[in-house]
Amino acid sequence: MVAKLPEEEHPKQAFGWAARDQSGLLSPFKFSRRATAEKDVAFKVLYCGICHSDLHMAKNEWGVTQYPLVPGHEIVGIVTEVGSKVDKFKVGDKVGVGCMVGSCHSCDSCHDNLENYCPKMILTYGARNHDGTITYGGYSDLMVAEEHFIVRIPDNISLDAGAPLLCAGITVYSPLRYFGLDKPGMHVGIVGLGGLGHVAVKFAKAMGVKVTVISTSPNKKQEAVENLGADSFLVSRDQDQMQSAMGTLDGIIDTVSAVHPLLPLFTLLKSHGKLVLVGAPEKPLELPVFPLIAGRKMVGGSCIGGMKETQEMIDFAAKHNITADVEVIPMDYVNTAMERMLKGDVRYRFVIDVAKTLNP
Numbered sequence: 001m002v003a004k005l006p007e008e009e010h011p012k013q014a015f016g017w018a019a020r021d022q023s024g025l026l027s028p029f030k031f032s033r034r035a036t037a038e039k040d041v042a043f044k045v046l047y048c049g050i051c052h053s054d055l056h057m058a059k060n061e062w063g064v065t066q067y068p069l070v071p072g073h074e075i076v077g078i079v080t081e082v083g084s085k086v087d088k089f090k091v092g093d094k095v096g097v098g099c100m101v102g103s104c105h106s107c108d109s110c111h112d113n114l115e116n117y118c119p120k121m122i123l124t125y126g127a128r129n130h131d132g133t134i135t136y137g138g139y140s141d142l143m144v145a146e147e148h149f150i151v152r153i154p155d156n157i158s159l160d161a162g163a164p165l166l167c168a169g170i171t172v173y174s175p176l177r178y179f180g181l182d183k184p185g186m187h188v189g190i191v192g193l194g195g196l197g198h199v200a201v202k203f204a205k206a207m208g209v210k211v212t213v214i215s216t217s218p219n220k221k222q223e224a225v226e227n228l229g230a231d232s233f234l235v236s237r238d239q240d241q242m243q244s245a246m247g248t249l250d251g252i253i254d255t256v257s258a259v260h261p262l263l264p265l266f267t268l269l270k271s272h273g274k275l276v277l278v279g280a281p282e283k284p285l286e287l288p289v290f291p292l293i294a295g296r297k298m299v300g301g302s303c304i305g306g307m308k309e310t311q312e313m314i315d316f317a318a319k320h321n322i323t324a325d326v327e328v329i330p331m332d333y334v335n336t337a338m339e340r341m342l343k344g345d346v347r348y349r350f351v352i353d354v355a356k357t358l359n360p
């Protein structure tokens with residue numbers, strides 16, 4: 001007989017909302033989570049942000065979804081239980097979990113605090129745990145995760161508006177740092193003013209960088225400049241505006257996940273400028289090579305950030321009073337929220353009030 005681990009014997013009853021098929025529609029769902037193991041932290045979920053990936057996964061648009069799927073990877077809450085070998089957290093602490101809950105802890109990426117690039121990285125939902133069970137995300141009443149993947153949320157960050165930092169925040173913070181676009185005096189373009197773009201503007205401004213927002217919708221100008229603090233705004237379809245800004249940017253963070261032309265963005269870059277893609281269009285983009293060669297420009301990508309950098313990002317956000325602009329919604333509004341998100345009808349992130357509105 002094989003001895004069972006304690007967590008197999010005493011799983012926790014959990015409750016959340018799940019997608020059951022490709023309609024992507026979510027409905028109430030009962031499931032179990034593992035008991036708190038020695039290196040685990042368990043917490044009561046208070047808020048969970050709605051990320052575009054949640055909808056892609058709910059509808060199986062990337063072809064990897066296993067149903068039932070409980071989405072959510074912008075999760076914050078209060079610690080309710082810690083394992084015997086947990087030393088960084090205690091009951092009552094404010095914590096969060098972002099896009100991942102596990103990695104191998106032994107590869108080069110893991111050794112470099114880049115668990116996000118570990119080949120065995122475990123996504124927060126819809127992936128397999130080391131023990132073969134499926135991971136469930138934050139559209140649920142409780143979370144259990146390895147201490148290593150828990151982020152401490154500083155006291156002055158409001159939990160509802162802070163939740164989106166765990167995916168949207170780190171997704172834009174990490175490339176600003178890694179690609180050296182965080183130096184005062186630099187001029188950075190942010191393409192797309194949605195969940196990612198609006199926090200990118202806030203982070204870049206806090207780093208002392210000059211920011212230009214590039215968007216297809218002229219009606220976002222006022223918001224970008226007056227409310228978010230961008231220095232200037234370009235309507236990407238306006239040839240004259242784009243022409244006059246040629247060769248002015250040191251780098252661009254492109255958050256757009258629809259298919260779009262890259263050439264106009266290359267044109268905005270100075271020589272040696274960098275275009276960093278963080279949105280993930282479903283189809284390949286066309287890559288004009290001449291302008292890259294002529295200006296020694298480069299195109300790169302970036303995917304969230306490691307745990308060390310995620311904590312650094314949250315602490316930086318706390319220091320500079322950065323949170324997302326959010327619309328807090330009840331759990332049973334989630335399907336409507338997804339529809340509205342698809343139309344870009346949200347400023348700028350939906351956050352589910354899980355603790356108050358998730359009723360078994």
Ligand SMILES: [Zn+2]
Nearest residue numbers: 051053167168
């Ligand atoms: Zn996300």
Ligand SMILES: [Zn+2]
Nearest residue numbers: 104107110118
């Ligand atoms: Zn690894």
